[in-house]
Amino acid sequence: xxxxxxxxDDHHADEHHDHGPAKGLLRWIIxxxxxxxxxxxxxxxxxxxFVGGTMAMIIRAELFEPGLQFVDPAFFNSMTTMHALVMVFxxxxxxxxxxxxxxxxxxxxxxxxxxxxxxNMSFWLLVAGVLLLASTLFLETGAPNAGWTFYPxxxxxxxxxxKAMPFAVFAVHLLGISSIMGAINIIATxxxxxxxxxxxxxxxLFVWTWLITAFLLIAVMPVxxxxxxxxxxxxxxxxxxxxxxxxxxxxxxxxxxxxFGHPExxxxxxxxxxxxxxxxxxxxxxxxxxYSSMVWATGSIAFFSFIVWAHHMFTVGMPIAGTPxxxxxxxxxxxxxxxxxxxxxxxxxxxFQYHDxxxxxxxxxxxxxxxxIFILMAAGYFWLPKWTGHMxxxxxxQLHFWLSAISVNVLFFPQHFLGLAGMPRRIPDYAVQFxxxxxxxxxxxxxxxxxxxxxxxIVIDTIKGxxxxxxxxxxxxxASKHSLEWTLPSPVPYHxxxxxxxxxxxxxxxxxx
Amino acid sequence: MSTNVAYYIPHKATWPVxxxxxxxxxxxxxxxxxxxxxxxxxxxxxxxxxxxxxxLVGWFTLxxxxxxxxxxxxxxxxxxxxxxxxxxxxxxxxFAVFFGTLWYTxxxxxxxxxxxxTKELLHSAYEATWPTNGPGNVGGKFEPMSAWGxxxxxxxxxxxxxxxxxxxxxxxxxxxxxxxxxxxxITVALGFLFVMFQAFEYHEAxxxxxxxxxxxxxxxxxxxxxxxxxxxxxxxAIILSVVLFRSWKGHFKPENHFAFEAAAWYWHFxxxxxxxxxxxxxxx
Numbered sequence: 078x079x080x081x082x083x084x085x086d087d088h089h090a091d092e093h094h095d096h097g098p099a100k101g102l103l104r105w106i107i108x109x110x111x112x113x114x115x116x117x118x119x120x121x122x123x124x125x126x127f128v129g130g131t132m133a134m135i136i137r138a139e140l141f142e143p144g145l146q147f148v149d150p151a152f153f154n155s156m157t158t159m160h161a162l163v164m165v166f167x168x169x170x171x172x173x174x175x176x177x178x179x180x181x182x183x184x185x186x187x188x189x190x191x192x193x194x195x196x197n198m199s200f201w202l203l204v205a206g207v208l209l210l211a212s213t214l215f216l217e218t219g220a221p222n223a224g225w226t227f228y229p230x231x232x233x234x235x236x237x238x239x240k241a242m243p244f245a246v247f248a249v250h251l252l253g254i255s256s257i258m259g260a261i262n263i264i265a266t267x268x269x270x271x272x273x274x275x276x277x278x279x280x281x282l283f284v285w286t287w288l289i290t291a292f293l294l295i296a297v298m299p300v301x302x303x304x305x306x307x308x309x310x311x312x313x314x315x316x317x318x319x320x321x322x323x324x325x326x327x328x329x330x331x332x333x334x335x336x337f338g339h340p341e342x343x344x345x346x347x348x349x350x351x352x353x354x355x356x357x358x359x360x361x362x363x364x365x366x367x368y369s370s371m372v373w374a375t376g377s378i379a380f381f382s383f384i385v386w387a388h389h390m391f392t393v394g395m396p397i398a399g400t401p402x403x404x405x406x407x408x409x410x411x412x413x414x415x416x417x418x419x420x421x422x423x424x425x426x427x428x429f430q431y432h433d434x435x436x437x438x439x440x441x442x443x444x445x446x447x448x449x450i451f452i453l454m455a456a457g458y459f460w461l462p463k464w465t466g467h468m469x470x471x472x473x474x475q476l477h478f479w480l481s482a483i484s485v486n487v488l489f490f491p492q493h494f495l496g497l498a499g500m501p502r503r504i505p506d507y508a509v510q511f512x513x514x515x516x517x518x519x520x521x522x523x524x525x526x527x528x529x530x531x532x533x534x535i536v537i538d539t540i541k542g543x544x545x546x547x548x549x550x551x552x553x554x555x556a557s558k559h560s561l562e563w564t565l566p567s568p569v570p571y572h573x574x575x576x577x578x579x580x581x582x583x584x585x586x587x588x589x590x
Numbered sequence: 591m592s593t594n595v596a597y598y599i600p601h602k603a604t605w606p607v608x609x610x611x612x613x614x615x616x617x618x619x620x621x622x623x624x625x626x627x628x629x630x631x632x633x634x635x636x637x638x639x640x641x642x643x644x645x646l647v648g649w650f651t652l653x654x655x656x657x658x659x660x661x662x663x664x665x666x667x668x669x670x671x672x673x674x675x676x677x678x679x680x681x682x683x684x685f686a687v688f689f690g691t692l693w694y695t696x697x698x699x700x701x702x703x704x705x706x707x708t709k710e711l712l713h714s715a716y717e718a719t720w721p722t723n724g725p726g727n728v729g730g731k732f733e734p735m736s737a738w739g740x741x742x743x744x745x746x747x748x749x750x751x752x753x754x755x756x757x758x759x760x761x762x763x764x765x766x767x768x769x770x771x772x773x774x775x776i777t778v779a780l781g782f783l784f785v786m787f788q789a790f791e792y793h794e795a796x797x798x799x800x801x802x803x804x805x806x807x808x809x810x811x812x813x814x815x816x817x818x819x820x821x822x823x824x825x826x827a828i829i830l831s832v833v834l835f836r837s838w839k840g841h842f843k844p845e846n847h848f849a850f851e852a853a854a855w856y857w858h859f860x861x862x863x864x865x866x867x868x869x870x871x872x873x874x
Contacts, residue, residue: 099602107602189599191669194649198606205614212618243621251614257680265672269665270597299680303687310814313624315729315804318691318814322726324807326699333687575596 098571109193110571111178112464117200118175119457123536125167125207126450130526132160137488137522139505140515153505154222159214161225162245165345166252167207169445172453173348174199174259177287179464181263183562183569184281186272186578191265199258206251213241221245224503226334227305229319229327233312242312246305253298260291260298267291272561272577278369279581281560285372286351293340293347301337304330345445346412347375349452353405356459359556360402399553400474404455407482408448415443418493433503436496442489451481454532461536462552466568467543469535477535480528487521558582598661605649612641650832657848658841667848674852678859681822685863688818692811692870696720700807723806733799735812737872740791744784745868748823751780752861755830755854763844767837774834777857781827788820815871819863826860829853 098104098113105117135156139147148156178196182189190196213220218239223232232242267288271280280288308330310316317323319330358365365371418440422428431437454477462468491514496502500511507515548567550557557563560582565573619634656662662670702708703725704718713725721734735741758773760766792813795801803813833853836842842850 106607107604109600109603188597192673194600194603194606195673197603198610201607201610202613205610209614209618209621240625243624244618247617247621251617257677261673261676261680264676265669268672269668295676295680296683299684300687303684307691307810307814309624310803310810315802316810316814317724317728317804317807318695318810320724320728320807321699321703322724323728323810324700324703324722324724325695325810326702329691329694329699332694333690 107197109189109197111182111190111193111196112569112571114190114196114200115175115178115180116464118171118178118203121200121204121207122168122172122175122453123533125163125171126529127533128211129160129163129168130529132156132163133522134526136160137519140507141519142516143507143509143512145506148505150505151219151222154224154503155214155220157503158221158223158225159210162210162221163207164445165225165341166210167203169345169449169453170256171203173287173290173345173449174256176283176348176352176453176456176460177259177263179460180562181266181284181287182270183565183573184284184560185267185270185275186561186574186581187266187270188572188574188577190262191269192262195258196262199255199262202251202255202258206248206255209244209251210248213244216240216244226338227308227330228334229308229311229330232308233319243309246309249305250302253302256294256298260294263287263291264295272574272579272581274579275581278372281351282354282365282368282371282375283348283351283560286347286354286375289375290344290347293344297337297340297344300333301341304333304337342441342444345449349408349412349449350375352452352456352459353408355560356401356405356455357409359459359553359559360399360405362555399458399471400469400478401455401459403475403478403482404451404458407478408451408455411443411447411451411482411485415440415445415448418443431496433501434496435492435500435502438502439489439492439496442492446489447482447485454478454481457532457536459553460562461539462543462548463562463565463567464569465540465543466548467539467541468546468548469539469543471544473531473535477528477531480531481525484521484524484528488518488525489521491515491518491521597663598656598666600656605645605652609642609645609649612638612643612645614638616642654836654841654849657846662846662848667846670848671851674855678855681859682863685815685818685866688811688815689866689870692815695807695811721808723808727806729802729805729809730800732801732805732809734808735791735795735799735801735872737868740787741868741872744787744791745864747780747784747787748861748864751777751784752858754780755857759850759854762837762842762847762850765844767840770837770842771834774830774837778827778830778834781823781830781857784823785820785827788816788823812871815867819860819867822860822863826853826857829856 098110099107105113108114108117135148136153139145139153178190181187210220216239218241221227221232221241227245267280267284307316307318311319311325317325319325319327321327354365354371418436422431422437422440458469458474495511495514495518498511500507500515550565550567551563552567553563561578562569564578564582616635616638619631619636619638621631623631623635625631700718700720700722703713704716709716716725721732723729723732754773754776758770758777761769761771761773801809801812803809805812830853833850836849841847
């Protein structure tokens with residue numbers, strides 16, 4: 078179904094003088110333009126990546142040696158809690174929403190998101206939520222420190238969380254409303270705003286993965302909101318949901334939390350798959366293998382089919398390997414590792430050994446950092462030339478890649494050994510037998526953290542002109558066979574597809590026709 | 591049906607950031623109040639709420655104006671309907687959490703507390719029955735709420751309001767403005783009557799039955815479920831009041847009345863949740 082009429086009315090064209098962005102700072106505050114809002118999301122996510130990253134550096138510095146060196150245990154626990162919350166809700170999720178804002182209308186031939194005013198509000202609610210959360214760093218009792226999972230009864234004790242708890246709960250509410258608004262917008266845009274000739278099975282896989290992610294968001298964010306609401310009333314309004322004395326059960330919280338928490342990891346990984354499935358075929362110069370089965374596989378979250386497909390693409394042969402492709406290849410290899418350690422955890426008797434150890438920390442960081450984070454980097458290298466019209470510095474890009482890819486393994490691989498040897502997570506001090514691998518891990522962490530400054534440099538440099546090389550509309554050879562955005566000028570104009578495109582590329586869905 | 595204009599893309603939206611500022615001010619004030627601030631906290635809450643309400647009035651006035659001047663074509667209407675539909679879906683999930691909590695508590699955690707090692711070693715005197723305020727007798731002795739007094743009356747009221755709402759919709763479609771206004775007025779009146787009876791019910795619970803939010807897990811689930819529902823009835827009744835006001839001003843046409851539809855969907859959603867409450871909270 079098409080949302081836009083093909084021809085403009087004359088009186089409508091007259092209004093065009095009014096359609097440029099507002100001037101100055103106000104432009105960014107009141108904008109309804111999907112590209113502006115996408116940029117806001119991406120820049121905010123990048124800033125939060127460094128805020129959350131700084132917290133990770135503090136954690137690794139404290140763990141460099143046994144004993145307490147730099148921070149007291151309560152602050153250490155605040156850092157692990159806040160690092161998780163900031164990275165999940167402030168960096169990874171918003172970064173993918175930023176990509177969705179930029180790319181979905183471009184890829185499906187829509188003039189903007191379906192509900193542009195609500196799109197603006199989604200972004201500002203995100204900022205408000207993160208600010209409310211970050212404000213707890215300045216409370217005398219400190220930021221939340223019971224872990225990002227907020228398990229009762231720990232989170233309900235007076236001392237553990239202190240005054241931060243209601244702020245954290247309301248921050249979750251705001252972030253939840255923001256995510257739900259964003260998801261509703263994405264669903265309405267994809268269903269209602271596609272170019273007239275674009276069928277659902279013609280959509281780029283990135284659009285498909287985001288559609289499925291949006292449904293997940295609407296289905297689980299209210300669950301998280303409900304869970305933390307009950308924590309709030311248990312703490313302040315005398316309810317007994319998680320209090321056995323009153324007939325409740327603290328384990329109920331864990332059920333509800335993970336009803337949200339498990340889909341949450343798919344929320345962070347499905348758009349990752351979508352971006353990888355966009356980049357790899359362009360660089361492999363091949364149509365995406367098994368498009369329709371990919372759509373169904375993503376829909377049923379049968380991600381083994383994804384790994385099989387990705388491996389297939391990996392060995393097909395890749396004539397060019399720019400930085401986006403390098404990050405994508407690293408993702409395919411390293412995410413598989415995270416997947417395998419995940420399988421180990423699914424073996425219930427063995428999991429008793431791993432539970433709450435550094436093995437778990439290693440596992441989920443392998444699924445998040447070399448997967449979601451690497452693919453977000455890849456997406457930056459892949460689309461920045463399109464968005465800005467400038468080429469990034471390939472040499473520094475590749476340096477960034479190799480430093481990141483090596484140091485991320487130095488950082489997280491030893492944590493498997495630590496965990497199997499019995500080192501618990503969320504602890505600022507440890508027994509001396511864990512010292513060597515912790516030191517290796519911290520060194521990897523510091524290199525990884527410092528390497529990301531290269532990415533920041535590249536983003537700023539590219540926006541300001543990059544190599545000075547003018548990029549073509551396609552940027553990447555034959556990219557316009559894969560999806561619509563590469564048929565637009567580089568940089569893309571402020572308003573695009575005010576009249577929808579009549580032809581849509583089908584290279585990426587070759588096998589489904 | 592289509593007004594033959596392109597998909598309307600609004601520019602320069604000021605209300606979203608104002609609403610966000612109001613909301614975060616209100617919540618920051620509430621958090622401070624919970625932490626023991628009795629002056630600054632409530633002041634921020636009130637200030638934030640005022641800003642939030644101003645935003646609602648301003649934003650909806652703007653939307654109503656744009657709709658009445660024909661700026662929305664058929665496809666914009668579809669986007670709005672999808673938005674409302676998935677918003678209601680998210681609300682259903684939110685209520686499902688509390689229904690799920692009630693189910694888990696009654697069928698799993700309470701029986702566990704009253705059986706096996708838990709009973710033998712910890713609470714030998716505790717009988718796992720429903721309603722319960724747990725082995726700790728949290729909140730003291732209380733009387734559970736019966737289904738056949740005010741709750742049953744409220745069921746009849748809410749079901750009738752669903753009928754009057756549909757009757758108003760038929761009036762709108764048949765260009766019978768009088769029927770539209772009468773139907774909406776009846777619906778709004780029944781909605782507020784429901785809220786009033788629920789207030790009586792709560793008052794009786796607190797003052798005569800010893801039943802409070804603190805009455806163990808029965809009080810927790812009872813007031814959480816009925817309280818959130820009552821809040822949604824208030825919101826729905828306010829939305830319907832606005833639709834009534836707009837109908838009286840001559841807004842809406844048989845082919846263009848998204849606000850009416852959205853309000854009606856929301857009202858039916860509130861209605862269905864109540865039926866779930868009546869069965870699972872009061873009756874069983």
